[in-house]
Amino acid sequence: MVAEAATAASGIITSSWIVVLLPVISALLTLFFGKRTPGKGAVYGIVALGAAFVMSLLILWHFVQGGGTYTSGVDWFTIGPFRVEVGQYIDGLAAVMLVVVTTVSLCVHVYSLGYMDGDVRFTWFYVVLSLFTAAMLNVVIAPNLIQLLIGWEVMGVCSYLLIGHWYEEKQNSDAAIKAFITTRIGDVPFMFGIFALIFATGFTTSNISAIGELVKSHELSSALVAGAAILLFGGTIGKSAQFPLHVWLPDAMAGPTPVSALIHAATMVAAGVYLVGRMYEVFINAEPWVLQVLGIIGAITMLGSAFMALIQDDIKRVLAYSTLSQLAYMVASMSLGPAGRNAAFFHLFTHAFFKALLFLGAGSVIHAVHSNNMSDMGGLRKPMPVTFWTFLVGSAALAGIAPLAGFWSKDEMLVSASEGHELLFAIMLFTAVLTAFYTTRMVVQTFFGTYEGHGHPHESPPSMAGPLVVLAIGTVIVGFLGAPQLHAPFFKWVFFDEPEALHFEAWIALVGTAAALLGIITAWKLYSPKRETDPLRRFGGAWNLLEHRYYIDAFYMKGIVYPVRDRASAAVYWFNQHVLDGIVNGAGAAARGLAQVVNLFDRGVIDRAVNGVAGTAGATGGLLKYIQSGNVQRYMAFLFVGVLVLAIVFAKLV
């Protein structure tokens, strides 16, 4: 039985690309036939994602069995020596990501049945959801940077479409535009990074593993590699919403909650971190300051956004800032070398489960009380037991309570940081306290106390509760995959070359748990008694600073957006008035002048020629008619003269 499954798994790995193709097909089917299908086309996405999920599990099984990396591809295009393939590169990391993406996507597809029920653009929502999943899977299996870039950009478009799903409200479409443009600002350096790497290889390859080998053997100019690494990291800053391009993610919560769970928590934002891990050879073999930049950016983002999460009233924004903070954890951990990279990936893996769970749980609550604000919630523990318990599991995992998923991965990252990076270790530990604090605050305000909103909230339908339970079970068990006491199977599958980089330090686990407990107890003390105002308002100046998002958004608007927009609009206005209008008016005047010339020509030359021909014929006829006198003798005389002339001519008498 096991042997059979093993062969099936190794067989299936050669066709991993089908996992990507399935959601593409479902997106097309939903697009063209969705509205005519019973259930408005959700079935295509769910079936396709179900199949993709099963395939991903089989592919992962191949690596669990100790199978090796597989890569294949077909030629796409060739420019001189530069050959680009489209294909698949499946290693343990890709297999794990396939499972994560398909799991979360499947859960979100099912969950949206309930959450989006009755939405005006229900079918379109499923189209974009499937397309997004395909793009993300494409990023995961992409063997080269060009193919990766395509998936990367399609994700950006889908993110834009889904954030602006309810575009009737200006706030939502503004958020969509903000998200798209901000990530795009990161994508520009990302593209330049890709070009720089391809340039560094002498325009021979864009293959990720080939570039990795070249960088490893120090065959490429180190300055160029360092520059390329920083440029690539620009893409990560944009997509994973790191400081200073973090501003879009909180606003992206304007999208439907399932979208926030799938794109803005579990998958797309994680793609930035995944990219750093994929290109890790480039980062780690570049000059050391590159990793230091990663660490600094990660530290700033993790601390800054954890503080932001403290004061939010919108439950989704708490989760959004929490996502920023956790992603920054991963980025910072990436800067710690291979062990940190492994830990970061493990956190990426576990975070996808519990953050998707939290978002879907928040969606369930929002669905019940018709408000995003925690001040309208409270006491939901009783009417929504499934949501409460699953949300509690997710929150505990986020706070880092043993033995849930978040504990193990956070512990690994702390262990990596403890070895010679004391400052980063301290920041991570402090962030852990804050994380536990805002998580508890969120849970207490939502589920404990008394209900503050309107109506009678009730438990969500099974299509929404089911995915919550599935993800909660995942959150409980996936942590053990990385537990050192169980020989950390996760790390064996994913990084078969260096599983020994992992170890367990009892004191760090204790300190980490203590940090989490500190945060939880403080928050419980502060928030469980009923209060009119938030206790944190006591810190007036700090609260003010946080409420204005450190004035970063305002600075971007006043310092960059308005000047650019105003000057650009003035310039465009001038251009429009003087150049475009000039061209248009000139073209009009020229056409008019030409038409007049043509008119004159038409009347003066062509008409006159035609009339002249007719007039000449008429006049000539008028003259010649007198010859036809009716007098036969005169005709005869003409005839005679004619004959004489002919006779003279032919007889050559003259």
Added chain:
Amino acid sequence: MIRLPFVLFFAALLFSAGVYGVLARRNAVMVLMAIELMLNAVNVNLVAFGSQLQDVTGQIFALFVIAVAAAEVGIGLAIVILLYRNRESINVDEVNLLKW
């Protein structure tokens, strides 16, 4: 035997007189007679050349021309009679309906 050039000269005179008659006479009967003159000038030529070349073809052709001329005068006179009946005149200058 009369020499050929004299005969040809005589025929040419006869023909010219016929042409003059056709072009200049007002009386339709006179025009018909002038046509006879032209035909007979041709006959003279035919006979003269037949005699000169010792070939009887010319004389036979002349006989045909006489026959055709008789038929032609028959039709011509019939037209003149109809003309007179309709218009009380046989002046060809007045017969000019066939015009613009």
